[in-house]
Every structure is written in structure tokens, then in C-alpha cells.
Amino acid sequence: MRLDSITDAIGDTPLVRVDPAVHGLRHIDLYAKLEMLNPFGSVKDRAAWHMVRPGLTAAADGHRTVVELSSGNTAKALSLLAGLYGVPFKTVTNRIRVPEMRDLLLLLGAEVEELPGQTECLDPTSTDDPLTLFHQELTGSADGYVYTDQYYNARNTEAHAAGTGPEIVADLDGRAPDHFVACVGTAGSSSGVARVLREHDPGVHVLGLVAHKADFIPGIRTIDEVQGVGLFDPATYDTIETVTADEAIEGMVTLARRCGMPAGPTGGAAYTGAVRHLRTLDAELTERRTAVFIVCDRIESYLSYVRQRRPDLLGRPAHRNSLATLTEAEAAAATGIGTEDAERWIAQDEPLVVDLRSPFSYAALHIDGSVNIVDELFAELLQGGLPFSKSRPVLLACPVGEQSARYAALLTRMGHPDVRSLAGGIIAWRDAGAPLVRE
Ligand SMILES: Cc1ncc(COP(=O)(O)O)c(C=O)c1O
Numbered sequence: 001m002r003l004d005s006i007t008d009a010i011g012d013t014p015l016v017r018v019d020p021a022v023h024g025l026r027h028i029d030l031y032a033k034l035e036m037l038n039p040f041g042s043v044k045d046r047a048a049w050h051m052v053r054p055g056l057t058a059a060a061d062g063h064r065t066v067v068e069l070s071s072g073n074t075a076k077a078l079s080l081l082a083g084l085y086g087v088p089f090k091t092v093t094n095r096i097r098v099p100e101m102r103d104l105l106l107l108l109g110a111e112v113e114e115l116p117g118q119t120e121c122l123d124p125t126s127t128d129d130p131l132t133l134f135h136q137e138l139t140g141s142a143d144g145y146v147y148t149d150q151y152y153n154a155r156n157t158e159a160h161a162a163g164t165g166p167e168i169v170a171d172l173d174g175r176a177p178d179h180f181v182a183c184v185g186t187a188g189s190s191s192g193v194a195r196v197l198r199e200h201d202p203g204v205h206v207l208g209l210v211a212h213k214a215d216f217i218p219g220i221r222t223i224d225e226v227q228g229v230g231l232f233d234p235a236t237y238d239t240i241e242t243v244t245a246d247e248a249i250e251g252m253v254t255l256a257r258r259c260g261m262p263a264g265p266t267g268g269a270a271y272t273g274a275v276r277h278l279r280t281l282d283a284e285l286t287e288r289r290t291a292v293f294i295v296c297d298r299i300e301s302y303l304s305y306v307r308q309r310r311p312d313l314l315g316r317p318a319h320r321n322s323l324a325t326l327t328e329a330e331a332a333a334a335t336g337i338g339t340e341d342a343e344r345w346i347a348q349d350e351p352l353v354v355d356l357r358s359p360f361s362y363a364a365l366h367i368d369g370s371v372n373i374v375d376e377l378f379a380e381l382l383q384g385g386l387p388f389s390k391s392r393p394v395l396l397a398c399p400v401g402e403q404s405a406r407y408a409a410l411l412t413r414m415g416h417p418d419v420r421s422l423a424g425g426i427i428a429w430r431d432a433g434a435p436l437v438r439e
Contacts, residue, residue, distance in 0.1 A: 005084075006039050006080075006084070007049055007081070007084070009038075009039040010038055010039060010040075010045045010046055010049050010163075011038070011046055011163045011164075011167065012163075012167060013033060013034050013035050013037045013038060013164075013167070014033075014034050014037065014171075015031045015032070015033050015034075015167070015168060015171040015172070015292065016031065016032050016034055016261070017029060017030070017031050017032075018030045018031065018032055018259055018271075019258070019259065022254065022258045022259060023271075023275050024275070024279075025275065025278055025279065025282045026282055026285075027282050027285035027286070027287065027288055027289060028178075028179075028278050028281075028282050028285070028288070028289045028290070028291050029288065029289070029290050029291070030274065030275070030278070030291050030292075030293070031171075031172075031177070031290070031291070031292045031293075032255070032259070032261060032263075032267075032271070032292075032293060032294075032295045033164065033167075033168060033292055033293070033294045033295065034261065034295050035164070035189075035294055035295055035296050035297070036261075036262075036263060036264070036267065036295050036296065036297050036298045040073075040076055040077040040080050040081075041073070041076065041297055041298050042073035042076070042077065042264075042296055042297035042298075043073070043164070043189050043294060043296040043297065044072075044073035044074045044076070044077050044296075044297075045073075045077045046159040046160060046163050046164065047074065047077075047150060047155070047156040047159045047160070047186075047188050047189070048074050048077035048078045048081055048148070048150075049077070049081060049159070050155045050156070050158060050159035050162075051148040051149070051150065051153050051155045051156055051159070052066055052078060052081055052082070052146065052148050055146035055148075056081070056082070056085045056087060056146070057085070058146070059082075059085065059087045059146045060085045060086055060087050064087070064144055064145060064146050065087070065088045065089065065090050065111075065144065065145055065146070066078055066081075066082045066087055066088070066089045066090070066145070066146045066148065067089075067090045067091070067092065067138065067145045067146070067147050067148070068089075068091055068092075068147070068148045068149075068150060069091070069092055069093055069131055069134070069135060069150070069151070070091050070093060070150065071091070071093040071094065071095075071096040071097070071098070071101065071218075072096075072098065072101055072218060072219050073219065073296070073297055074148075074150050074186075075089075075091040075093070075101075075105055075110060075112075076101070076104060076105060076108065078091070078110075078148065079091075079105060079108035079109060079110040080108060083108065083109055087146075088109075088111065089109070089110050089111070090110065090111040090112075090113065090145075091105060091110055091111070091112055091113070092113045092115065092131065092134050093112070093113070093114060093115065093131065094114065094115050094130075094131050095114055095115075095358040095360065096112070096114060097216060097218065097376075098218050098301060098302065098304065098305055099304050100300075100301045100302070100303065100304060101218075101301055104301065114358070114360055115130040115131050115134065115360065135149075135151070139152075150186050150188065151186050151229065151230035151231065152230045152231065153231075154231075156186055156188035156192075156231060157187075157188045157191045157192040157195070157231055158192060159188070159192065160188060160189045160191070160192025160193050160196075161192040161193070161195050161196050162192075164189060164192060164193050164294075165192060165193040165194075165195065165196025165197055166196055168180075168193065168196075168197070168292055169196065169197065169200055172290060172292075174200075175200065175201070175290070176197040176198075176200040176201040176204045177197065177204065177290040177291055177292040178203075178204060178205065178289040178290050178291060179204070179205045179206075179207065179274070179277075179278060179289065179290070179291035179292070180193060180194060180197055180204055180205070180206050180207070180291070180292050180293075181206075181207045181209065181270055181273060181274040181277070181291065181292070181293040181294070182194075182206075182207075182208060182209065182270060182293065182294045183208075183209045183210070183217075183219065183220040183243075183266040183269055183270050183273075183294070183296065184208045184209065184210050184220055184221055184226060184232065184237075184240075185219050185220045185221060185266075186230060186231055186232075187208075187229075187230065187231045187232040187233070187236070188231055189294060189296075190206070190208055190236060190237070190294075191231055191232075191233065191236045193294075194206045194236050194237075195236075205238045205239070206236060206237050206238050206239075207237065207238065207239050207240075207241060207273065207274070207277055208226075208236065208237035208239070208240045208241075209240075209241055209242070209243050209269055209270060209273040210222060210223050210225075210226050210240060210241075210242055210243070211223070211242065211243060211244075211245070211248075211269075212242040212243065212244045212245075213242070215244050215245040216245060217243065217245055217248045217265050217266060217269055218264075218265060218266070218302070218305060219264075219265070219266045219296060219297070220266055220269070222242075223240075223242050226240070239277070241273055241276075241277060243269040243272060243273045245265070245309055246309070246310075246324070247268075247269065247272040247273070247276075248265040248266065248268045248269035248272065249265065249268060249306060249309060249310050249313070250268065250272055251263075251267070251268030251269055251270070251271040251272035251273075252264065252265055252267065252268030252299060252302075252306075253268070253313065254268070254271060254272075255267060255268060255271055255295070256299055261295060262298055262299040262300070263295045263296075263297070263298065263299060264296060264297040264298055264299055264301065264302050265302055265305065266296045266297070267294070267295035267296055267297065270293040270294055270295065270296070271293060271295075273293075274291060274293040278291055308376065308379065308380075309322075309324065319383055320383070321382040321383060321385070321410060321413075321414055322379065322382070322383075322410075323379070323406050323407070323410060326406060326409055326410055326413070330409045330410075330412075330413055331405065331406055331409050333409060333412075334405040334406065334408040334409035334412065334421055335408060335412070335419070335420045335421065336401065336405060336408075336420065336421050336422075336423035337395070337420040337421070337422060337423060338423045338424070338428075339422070339423075339424070339428055339429045339432040339434050340432070342395060342420075342422055342429070343434055345393075345395070345420075346367075346369075346395065349393055350392075351392065351393035351394055351395040351418075351420070352371070352388060352392050352393070352394050352395070353367050353369060353370035353371070353394075353395045353397060354370065354371055354372075354373055354378070354394060354395070354396050354397065355367065355370045355371065355372045355373070355397045355398075355426070356373065356374065356375045356378055356396060356397065356398040356403060356404055356407065357372070357374070357375075357397075357398060357399055357426065358374055359372060359374060361399070361426070362439070363438070363439040364438065364439075365426070365430065365436040365437070365438060366426070366436060366437060366439075367397065367426075367429065367434075367435075367436060367437075368435065368436075368437045370397065375398070375403060375407075378407065382410065382411075382414070385414070386411065386414050386415060386416055388416070390415065390416055390417055393418040393419070393420070394411065394416060394418070394419040394420070395419075395420050395421075395422060396408050396411075396419065396420070396421050396422065397421075397422040397425060397426055397429070398422075398425050398426070399425045399426060399427055400424060400425040400427055400428075401421060401422055401423050401424045401425040401428065402425075404421040404422055404425065405421040405423075407421070408420060408421040
């Protein structure tokens with residue numbers, strides 16, 4: 001194969017059958033669409049190229065910067081594409097929770113601006129999410145920028161309607177699969193592919209997968225975040241199911257160790273979600289069926305993600321004191337304290353106030369006298385046992401009070417006699433007009 005440009009290598013990814021001895025389905029042929037084999041490493045190569053292409057030459061002539069809101073694969077693909085044209089690329093994102101990705105983007109020459117929002121994805125339903133405000137600014141006037149706008153740009157979906165979908169049909173000898181399974185981030189890939197498959201066969205069943213709400217799977221939304229955003233249209237999916245981070249990692253392990261497919265967490269989530277969904281149908285089938293799931297990207301960028309959640313897979317002792325080991329009953333029994341009571345408590349008993357948010361959020365506004373231990377670091381600290389003296393009470397604070405409540409429950413289980421979680425988090429504290437200071 002000889003190509004004039006690396007962009008000619010985008011697309012035409014293989015459809016590979018998963019060995020039935022691995023997935024155990026007796027009547028369903030399960031195929032993986034290996035989007036991880038795109039040249040920049042993910043399904044987003046197609047969308048990034050299709051979205052940025054019309055603006056790149058003008059950007060090069062007019063000294064404009066390509067800009068996107070992405071903490072992962074779209075930013076990676078756009079960095080490389082912008083670099084091809086000698087154009088700068090900037091990504092603006094809420095905290096990047098996969099450290100390898102931040103380093104990689106910097107190495108690729110991207111400018112990375114991290115904002116203090118909570119979610120990985122754009123959340124237009126939140127009026128004070130800084131990422132959303134930035135998005136609104138860019139949508140109003142993108143002077144000096146080529147804004148690819150992956151959450152709203154129809155070209156994101158079109159890339160998959162023109163490429164990924166037709167390739168699947170061609171590789172199945174002109175037929176659509178009976179089932180199509182994809183994780184949902186911007187919804188571009190699932191919507192584009194689903195549209196084309198249904199044109200071939202309106203009966204195709206589309207399963208969209210999102211992360212369980214207490215979990216984080218890099219690249220996709222949680223069930224709470226998925227509604228009403230950008231390209232997402234509920235009508236695209238016959239069924240939407242959730243996958244936990246543990247299931248995503250289990251799927252990664254199976255694909256890597258048994259199938260020769262070194263997939264990232266969303267590939268693992270798609271495999272686990274597909275097999276779980278299809279298993280029930282398989283038991284009643286008498287005819288053969290076909291199912292396709294998307295393997296979005298590769299395993300290598302997610303070592304710290306795995307280390308944090310499943311250290312045993314990397315030859316390290318399993319975490320004893322992790323949120324994953326918390327029972328629902330323990331989590332529900334955490335002691336919360338509202339803003340007014342917390343203010344009084346701080347004045348009287350001087351608890352140690354620990355702010356679990358990102359350093360950016362903390363620097364912008366925090367409770368006077370609080371210390372900042374970002375949640376990931378806090379999780380690691382707890383592996384060594386209780387990191388504070390039992391003689392001083394502790395108040396934990398996070399953005400909305402959910403994570404701090406879980407950590408409060410964990411510290412209680414670890415033997416701390418008086419740990420409380422700031423109910424409603426720093427947002428409720430701020431909304432109540434309680435004092436906050438800037439770094
Ligand atoms: C690793 C990974 N998996 C899945 C997706 C979801 O793809 P889409 O945005 O097309 O819904 C993304 C999107 O960024 C991703 O980065």
C-alpha cells in the first residue's frame with residue numbers, strides 16, 4: 001500500500017470475528033470493528049478529519065488556530081492533523097483524568113487548557129460549567145479559530161455514515177448486522193453507523209452503551225450525562241444500557257488476552273455490553289445472527305486508569321481501601337453536613353477541611369483554610385491507611401457532595417470517628433453565599 005498522505009490511511013478498518021469459544025454465544029457471530037487501527041489510533045480519526053478538513057487550508061493561510069473541546073482521542077487526532085498543515089491546535093477541556101493523554105497531547109504539540117468543570121464531556125445543561133461557557137463563546141464568534149465543535153457538528157456523524165457504516169455492510173457481503181453495539185460519547189459514531197445500517201435493514205437493533213453513573217469510563221458519557229446533548233438522539237438507540245468501569249476493564253482483558261485485540265476501556269465496555277445483552281437472546285435463537293461492536297481505541301494510554309482500579313492486573317496488591325469496595329449501605333450511611341451547619345462546625349471545632357476537587361477549581365475558589373488533595377491522589381493516600389489523626393474531625397468537600405460522601409463513608413469504615421461530607425459540595429456552599437477565597 002502506497003499513500004500520498006497519512007490522511008488516506010484513515011478508515012477501511014478491518015471487521016474481525018471474535019472466537020465463539022471466547023464469547024460463548026452459540027447462534028451469534030460477533031465481529032469487532034477495529035477502529036483502533038486508524039492511523040492516529042482511534043474511531044475519532046474519521047470524525048476529526050471530516051470536521052477539520054474544510055477549514056484547514058484557510059487556517060494555514062489566515063494564521064488561525066484549530067480549537068476543540070476534547071480530553072482524549074479527538075484532540076489527539078486534531079493535533080496530528082493540524083500539525084500536518086503547520087496549524088496550531090488548542091484543546092480546551094475540563095480536567096483530563098487520564099494523565100497519559102495530557103502528556104501525549106503536549107508531546108504532539110497541542111496547547112492544553114484545563115478548566116475546573118466536573119465532567120469529562122460538555123454538559124450544556126449546566127449553566128455554570130466553564131467548558132459550556134467557552135463553547136457558547138466560540139459558537140457566537142470563533143474569530144481566530146477554526147472550531148470543529150464535535151458535540152454539535154453534523155460532519156462528526158457524517159464521517160461515520162460515509163465510512164464506518166458502509167464498510168461494515170460491505171464486509172458483511174452487503175448485509176447489515178442484526179445487532180450493532182457502540183459506546184456513546186458525542187454520539188457521532190453510533191448515530192452515523194446506525195443511520196446507514198437501518199437504510200439497509202430497518203430491523204437492525206442498536207444498543208448504545210454508557211457508563212454507570214458512579215463510574216468513569218474515558219471517552220463516553222454516564223447515563224446522567226447522555227440525555228439532550230448535541231448529536232445525541234434517543235431515537236438512534238433501541239436500547240441504552242450501562243456498563244461499569246470494572247466491566248470495561250474485564251472486557252479489555254478478554255480482548256487483549258484471548259482475542260489478540262489490545263483495546264482500550266470503551267472497546268472492553270462494548271465487548272462486555274454486547275455479550276451481556278446478546279447472551280439472553282442467544283439462548284432462544286434457532287437461526288444464525290450477526291452482531292458488530294466498535295473497538296474505539298488502544299490499550300496503551302490507559303495504564304494509570306487500570307492501575308487505579310485494578311492494580312492486581314499489573315502485579316500490584318489489590319486496593320483494600322477503595323471506593324469500589326464500598327457497599328451501598330455504607331455509602332448511604334455517610335454523615336453529611338449542610339453549608340450553614342458546616343460553617344458553624346468549622347468555627348467551633350476547626351475540622352480539617354479537605355477539598356477533593358482539581359487544583360484549578362481549588363485555585364479559583366475554596367473554603368479558607370482548606371487543603372487541596374485531588375480525588376485521585378486522595379484515593380492513593382488511603383491505600384496506606386488513614387492519612388489523618390483520629391483526634392481531629394474532618395470535613396470533605398467536592399463539587400456536588402457525591403464523591404465526598406463516598407470518601408466520608410470509606411474513612412468511617414477505616415476507623416475515623418468524625419468525618420463528614422459537605423452536602424451539595426462547594427457549589428451548594430457558593431450558592432448559599434458562604435465565603436470562598438481565591439489562591
Ligand atoms: C475511547 C473512546 N471511545 C468511545 C468514544 C465515543 O465515540 P463518539 O464520540 O462517536 O460517541 C470516544 C469519543 O471520544 C472515545 O474517545
